[in-house]
Structure formats: structure tokens, C-alpha cells
Amino acid sequence: MKTNGMKRTLNICAISAVSALFLTSTVVAAEPEGITKRKVASCPLNSGGPSLLGSNWRVSSTYGNKISEAVDMKMTVNLDTMAGDTGCNKYAAKFKQVGFTGFTITQLTRTRKPCMRVSTGEGKPTVDLSKIEGAYLRIIRRMGSVQQLDDGRLVFYDRNGKEGLEMTKVN
Numbered sequence: 386m387k388t389n390g391m392k393r394t395l396n397i398c399a400i401s402a403v404s405a406l407f408l409t410s411t412v413v414a415a416e417p418e419g420i421t422k423r424k425v426a427s428c429p430l431n432s433g434g435p436s437l438l439g440s441n442w443r444v445s446s447t448y449g450n451k452i453s454e455a456v457d458m459k460m461t462v463n464l465d466t467m468a469g470d471t472g473c474n475k476y477a478a479k480f481k482q483v484g485f486t487g488f489t490i491t492q493l494t495r496t497r498k499p500c501m502r503v504s505t506g507e508g509k510p511t512v513d514l515s516k517i518e519g520a521y522l523r524i525i526r527r528m529g530s531v532q533q534l535d536d537g538r539l540v541f542y543d544r545n546g547k548e549g550l551e552m553t554k555v556n
Contacts, residue, residue: 442461
């Protein structure tokens with residue numbers, strides 16, 4: 386009887402070892418098609434296109450409202466910040482990645498110089514930079530994902546999926 390019990394124990398151990406080997410070998414699978422590994426120096430602000438790291442952009446519209454060419458609002462993407470110029474103040478928006486394509490602004494700082502009005506051309510209305518700056522900084526805080534389009538535009542979407550900011554690449 387002792388021999389039978391010992392054989393059962395050995396059989397159970399052998400089955401457990403083979404099962405463990407089988408399970409670990411099935412866990413190692415090929416990377417799913419369409420998903421790419423991120424390089425160490427790649428930008429955590431994933432736009433679905435080329436890395437945004439070090440790229441420069443000009444704000445061209447907010448929620449579909451065109452920004453006048455007279456307003457020079459720019460943004461540069463760094464490793465953990467989007468920094469730029471609102472036309473009268475400098476800003477830096479720290480962000481962290483959320484999931485694979487999302488992000489959230491964790492901190493936003495800016496200089497505090499007074500803004501002025503700029504002309505959009507003779508006989509045309511002037512633009513109050515303080516209002517545009519305030520709106521832009523509120524809007525950028527609401528953004529949650531970004532997409533780089535083939536035509537050179539960068540589109541930011543709010544957390545509801547609505548297009549909030551559109552930018553054009555600056556060389």
C-alpha cells in the first residue's frame with residue numbers, strides 16, 4: 386500500500402510539473418498585431434503618429450473657433466510637459482499618460498504679464514489676448530487625448546471625445 390501511495394504522489398508531482406511548464410509556455414505569445422512597443426525616449430503623449438517629442442505647434446482653433454493669425458499661440462511637446470506661449474505669457478502644462486492614448490494635465494503654470502489687444506488688420510476688429518489666453522488655458526486642462534493627422538494637424542479631444550483644440554505644425 387505504501388508503494389501505491391508513493392506512486393500517486395510521484396504521478397501528481399509529474400503532472401503538476403508538466404502543467405506548469407505548459408502554462409508558462411502558453412503565456413509567452415507574440416505581440417498582438419498593430420501594437421508597437423514604445424521606445425524608452427519616445428513621447429508619452431501618444432498621438433498615433435510619429436513621436437511628438439520636441440515638435441512645435443501653433444494653435445489654429447479652439448472648439449472650432451479659428452484663432453486669428455495675429456495671435457501667436459505656440460506649444461512644444463517635451464517628455465512630461467506641453468510648454469509654449471499664449472501670445473502674451475509663457476506656460477507649461479505638466480501631464481501624465483492615462484492608458485495608451487490618453488493623458489491628463491496635472492499642473493499648469495504661466496507667467497503673469499498683462500496682455501494687450503492686437504490688430505487683425507486695418508479696419509478690422511482688435512483681439513483681446515487676455516480673453517483668448519484665458520480660454521486656451523481652460524480648454525487645454527479639459528483635453529484627454531490627442532491625434533496627429535496625416536495633413537500635419539494635431540487635434541486634441543476633451544474627455545467626452547469632442548474636438549477641443551486644433552494645431553498646425555511649425556517647422
